[in-house]
Amino acid sequence: MALLPIITKENELLREVSKPVDRVTKKRKKLIKDMLETMYQADGIGLAAPQVGVLERIIVVDIGEGPFALINPSINKKEGEEIAVEGCLSVPGESGYVKRAERVVVEGIDENNKPVRIEAEGLLARCLQHEIDHLDGVLFIDKLV
Numbered sequence: 001m002a003l004l005p006i007i008t009k010e011n012e013l014l015r016e017v018s019k020p021v022d023r024v025t026k027k028r029k030k031l032i033k034d035m036l037e038t039m040y041q042a043d044g045i046g047l048a049a050p051q052v053g054v055l056e057r058i059i060v061v062d063i064g065e066g067p068f069a070l071i072n073p074s075i076n077k078k079e080g081e082e083i084a085v086e087g088c089l090s091v092p093g094e095s096g097y098v099k100r101a102e103r104v105v106v107e108g109i110d111e112n113n114k115p116v117r118i119e120a121e122g123l124l125a126r127c128l129q130h131e132i133d134h135l136d137g138v139l140f141i142d143k144l145v
């Protein structure tokens, strides 16, 4: 495993729309492991591939309930609204209130190319929405309330 440099908001790669992944290869599995290590090292609860300069639709998450990766995630259902404070490893030193859906259903594939469906609420729902935004070039500072 290896630590990857996390790019910050001045880097315009963070504003690009990332490409769907056709298949999780060995190389991408290694990327996922490295992303998780990088996230833990930086004390984060989520990390999206564009934050390490890779414009592919891959995110990793661990809100304290164990790590997982999600590839080509899409939000297929949103319910409720909740305003809470967010920060971002690519926006160091800043935080602010963002309105998100309170509950989401997210579908994608896992690191073994198996379809997954996650019903999330609260912090996990917020984290997933934040990371999926990264795949579309959106940062939380665009959404401050």
Ligand code: ZN
Residues within 6 Å of the ligand: 087, 088, 089, 090, 130, 131, 134
């Ligand atoms: Zn972020």
